[in-house]
Amino acid sequence: MMAKSARNKTIDFDLDHAPAGVLEQMLTAGDDLTSRDAVLDHSINGDSFKILPQLPDGFADLALIDPPYNLDKRYDGLKFKHLNDHDYQTYTQRWIDLVKPKLKPTASIYVFADWQTSIAIAPILAQNFTIKNRITWQREKGRGAKTNWKNGMEDIWFLTQDDKEYTFNVDQVKQRRQVIAPYRENGKAKDWQESAAGRFRDTMPSNFWDDISIPYWSMAENTGHPTQKPEKLLAKVILASSNPGDVILDPFAGAGSSLVTAKKLNRHFVGVEQSKLYTAWGIYRLQLADQDKTIQGYADGVFWERNTGALQRRISKK
Ligand SMILES: C[S@@+](CC[C@H](N)C(=O)[O-])C[C@H]1O[C@@H](n2cnc3c(N)ncnc32)[C@H](O)[C@@H]1O
Numbered sequence: 001m002m003a004k005s006a007r008n009k010t011i012d013f014d015l016d017h018a019p020a021g022v023l024e025q026m027l028t029a030g031d032d033l034t035s036r037d038a039v040l041d042h043s044i045n046g047d048s049f050k051i052l053p054q055l056p057d058g059f060a061d062l063a064l065i066d067p068p069y070n071l072d073k074r075y076d077g078l079k080f081k082h083l084n085d086h087d088y089q090t091y092t093q094r095w096i097d098l099v100k101p102k103l104k105p106t107a108s109i110y111v112f113a114d115w116q117t118s119i120a121i122a123p124i125l126a127q128n129f130t131i132k133n134r135i136t137w138q139r140e141k142g143r144g145a146k147t148n149w150k151n152g153m154e155d156i157w158f159l160t161q162d163d164k165e166y167t168f169n170v171d172q173v174k175q176r177r178q179v180i181a182p183y184r185e186n187g188k189a190k191d192w193q194e195s196a197a198g199r200f201r202d203t204m205p206s207n208f209w210d211d212i213s214i215p216y217w218s219m220a221e222n223t224g225h226p227t228q229k230p231e232k233l234l235a236k237v238i239l240a241s242s243n244p245g246d247v248i249l250d251p252f253a254g255a256g257s258s259l260v261t262a263k264k265l266n267r268h269f270v271g272v273e274q275s276k277l278y279t280a281w282g283i284y285r286l287q288l289a290d291q292d293k294t295i296q297g298y299a300d301g302v303f304w305e306r307n308t309g310a311l312q313r314r315i316s317k318k
Contacts, residue, residue, distance in 0.1 A: 011255075012212055019287070020283055022283045025286075026045050026279055035154045036059050040270065042270060042283050044273075045274070046274065051251075052102065058102065060148060060248065061108075061246035061248070062109075062167075062249050064110050064234065067112075070117040071114070073226070075229060076278060085210075089120055092211075095251065107158075108136070108160050108161075108166050109129055110158055112154060112156055113157065114154055115154075128159075130162070131160075136209065137154045137156060139153060139154060139213070144312050153251070158241075169239060170240060171204065175203050176187040203225075212230050212233045212297065221285070223281045225254050231257055231264070231296065232298055232303065234258050235303075244266040244267065245266070246268065247269065248268065248270075251272045252276050253272060255278050256283065259269075260282065
C-alpha cells in the first residue's frame with residue numbers, strides 16, 4: 001500500500017484500527033432507541049427503514065436527507081441500484097412516511113438530489129411538504145462527458161411542514177464578498193466596509209451557492225466516503241433553519257458530516273447510517289469536534305467567498 005502524503009488528512013481507517021471509544025459509542029438496532037434521551041447526540045448503525053420506526057416521535061426540528069441518488073453506486077460494498085422513476089418515487093415515499101412522524105410541526109427538511117433524481121422526486125416532495133425553494137449548489141468537480149454537458153451542480157430542496165411557521169435565520173447566513181467596484185455616497189462607503197485588510201460587503205444569501213467546494217484530501221473534514229457533503233454547506237442549512245439546542249435528524253448520515261456540523265454549531269443530532277465503517281468515521285469526527293469546532297469557509301459569523309483564505313485570516317485577526 002502506498003504511504004499517504006503528510007498533507008493528506010483523509011480519515012479512512014478500517015474497523016480493526018478504529019480509534020479508542022469509537023465502536024463503543026456506536027448504537028445499533030439491538031439497543032433501546034425508543035426515548036429521546038437514549039438517541040440524542042448519537043450515531044446509529046443500521047438500516048433507516050428498520051431504525052426509524054424505533055425512534056421516538058416528534059423530536060426533530062430539522063431533517064437533512066441525503067439519500068442515495070438514483071444512480072448505480074456502491075457504499076462500502078452495499079450497492080444502490082438505479083431504479084426506474086416510478087420505483088425511485090416509491091422509495092422516496094417510503095422514507096418520507098418514516099421520517100414525517102419524527103418531525104415537529106414547525107420542522108424544515110432539506111433533500112439533496114442530482115438534476116435527474118430531482119425531476120422524479122419533485123412531485124412527491126410537493127405532495128408531502130411545502131416546497132419553499134430549490135437551491136442550486138455549484139460543485140467544482142464533475143465528470144466530463146463527450147456527448148453531453150458535464151454535470152457541475154446539485155439540487156437542495158428546502159421544504160417545510162408548515163407553510164408559515166418555521167425557522168429561518170437569514171442574518172446568520174450572510175455571504176462576505178470582496179467589493180470590486182466600491183461605491184461611495186457623500187464620500188462614505190455605501191453598503192460595504194473598509195478595513196486595512198480589504199473592502200468587503202455582507203450580502204443576502206441567494207438560492208445559488210457557488211462558494212462551496214467538495215471536501216478534498218488536504219481538508220481535515222475529508223473521509224473515504226464517496227459522496228461526502230462539505231461542512232460549510234451543511235452549516236448554511238443548519239444556521240438558517242435551526243436554533244442552538246434544536247435537534248437535527250439525518251437518516252442517511254454517511255461519514256457524519258451533518259452530525260459533526262450540528263455539534264460544532266451547538267445543535268443536537270441523531271444520525272442513522274447502514275455502513276458500520278462510515279458510522280465509525282463519523283463518530284471519530286464527532287470526537288475531534290470536541291477539540292476543534294472550526295468549519296472551513298465559515299468564520300466570524302459569515303460565509304466567505306471561495307479563495308479568500310488570506311483575506312479571512314487578516315480580518316479574523318483584527
Ligand atoms: C449520499 S450518501 C450521504 C453522505 C453524507 N451526507 C455525508 O456527508 O457523509 C448516502 C448514504 O446513505 C447510506 N444509506 C443508503 N441506504 C441506507 C439505509 N437504508 N439506511 C441507512 N443508510 C443508508 C449509504 O451507505 C450512504 O452512506
